[in-house]
Amino acid sequence: MKQISDPAELRSVARNLRAKTIETSSRTGTPHLASCLSTLDLLTALYFSVLRIDPKNPRDIGRDRFILSKGHGAMALFHVLAHRGFYSEEMLITYGEDGGIFGEHPPAPDQLPGIEAATGSLGHGLPMSLGIALAARIQKLSYNVYALLGDGECNEGSIWECAMLAAAQRTNNLCAIVDFNKWQATGRSQEILALDSLVDKWRAFGWDTHEIDGHDISAILSALSNFPSACSKPTAIIAHTVKGKGVSFMEDDNNWHYRIPTEDEVLKSKEELGVL
Amino acid sequence: MRNAFADEMTKLAVLDPRLILLSGDIGNKLFDKFKDVAPTRFYNCGVAEGNMMSVAAGMALNNLRPVVYTITPFTTTRCFEQIRVDVCYHKAPVIIVGTGSGLSYAKLGPTHHSLEDIAILRTLPGIRVIAPCDSIELRLAMRAVLEDNIPAYIRIGKKGEVDIHASPPKFKIGEAIIVRPGNDMALLCTGTLMYETLKAADILEKIGISAEVVSFHTVKPLDKIYLQNASTRFNLLVTVEEHSRIGGFGSAVSEWRSSTNCNVQQISLGTDDEFMHEVGSQGYARKKYGLTAENIAARVAASLKA
Missing domain, CATH: 3.40.50.920 (Rossmann fold)
Structure with missing residues (x-):
């Protein structure tokens, strides 16, 4: 599959992936649907336009690395990887089955092509990404490393430990993207811990920080085109997103952190997405 | 033992370009010779051991052999979850070294004692848990774990431990x-x-x-x-x-x-x-x-x- 540069085509891919993710959630009873839907424009832009990857050679030493630090978005990532050709979409029929590989979080990298880290315990993926980015420098390789974080995940102290070391090491091949959907499991992320201003925090921690609409494909591509930063800093992209994006009755409703859509709700969602 | 560790690391760094040393803001001057021979392979990760362990796992999954070094409680109990998930679950061949183990730092109080580290680490699937009796076994253990390709924890003393072996014995992981x-x-x-x-x-x-x-x-x-x-x-x-x-x-x-x-x-x-x-x-x-x-x-x- 060739990389896609047309934003309209990317939007179409994202709509289809949203529909597949919703179907999977309903069919398999997998939660975190709304958390998956907020990531999908970012994941689509990365996997279909930005990452230098070859699904036929998933362990190529020079490949760009993507780490889903918010591991509970795995259901979306599994569909993205299948659609990108890392494995067949038919494999996802086994989703959630006993003895299978597709669960609620990414498995260990040796279990599934395209997975770089088994995340799910929050606050681990970004620090591992830093190690992977430093490994490129040490071995004189030119790959870039992208980590997708949740705003709730920014509660974890290890994120900020990592932010300081990445800045001290001038790790400019590392890009952290925060899926800033303003919710975490049990409430508004700003009310649970004082996150504001997330942009100022990342900037103060020494990162080249950009703020975008995380559902505007053109804005995502534009922000990612400025990475790696010319100023020897790691890059942070604070992407404003909507939890449950793409389905009116899910958008910004935190019940969909855990709720499973009924068959009827799947049909309504697909109608809204224009995917039938 | 820590001097022997630093000396052995320096020797191994010359032999093995994959060897990386991550320190948790410890070992002032101890690693000067290591830095001389491998200036791009020493990382002072600061007082942030959880992050340090994950960074090491990321390196180990990308063809490097990181050694994480700090005082034992901080490289074991403090970051147990990073060892469990990022190192052991991923089978990332990180070498974790705890210095001043047991009661070596008795005077510093229980914050610096490590009397639980063997207990918790040996519950983790796939990790080697090694406690050399002297500097000679420590050097042999370092070489043995480098030849291995799985996670290892090496528990060492501080300084002044008496050498037990007059000459290097036959050393194999898992063989008393x-x-x-x-x-x-x-x-x-x-x-x-x-x-x-x-x-x-x-x-x-x-x-x-x-x-x-x-x-x-x-x-x-x-x-x-x-x-x-x-x-x-x-x-x-x-x-x-x-x-x-x-x-x-x-x-x-x-x-x-x-x-x-x-x-x-x-x-x-x-x-x-x-x-x-x-x-x-x-x-x-x-x-x-x-x-x-x-x-x-x-x-x-x-x-x-x-």
């Missing part, structure tokens, strides 16, 4: 070393209490008890072949460790005994189930918990007499 053969019972020691254990054997010899002294430098995987043989030769095994009696080397031997229905008698010597509130030297702390040659010998003599 008989330091002094004996006929009546076996003293099985892991880590830096070996000097006291050997002195205990001297005391026992004077009262007619021939003790075999064994360095169990590897707690996981446990040398079951030696234990099987020892259980046919002896009626009494005594485990010696500067670690809690709960969950450590003695517990590992007990688990082996129960899993094999072995009825050899075992005495586990280690620290009590408490935090040590009083200040004292390592020698004072060892005496408090009965980890001296005199007490080890007395426990053996009393048991055999009974």
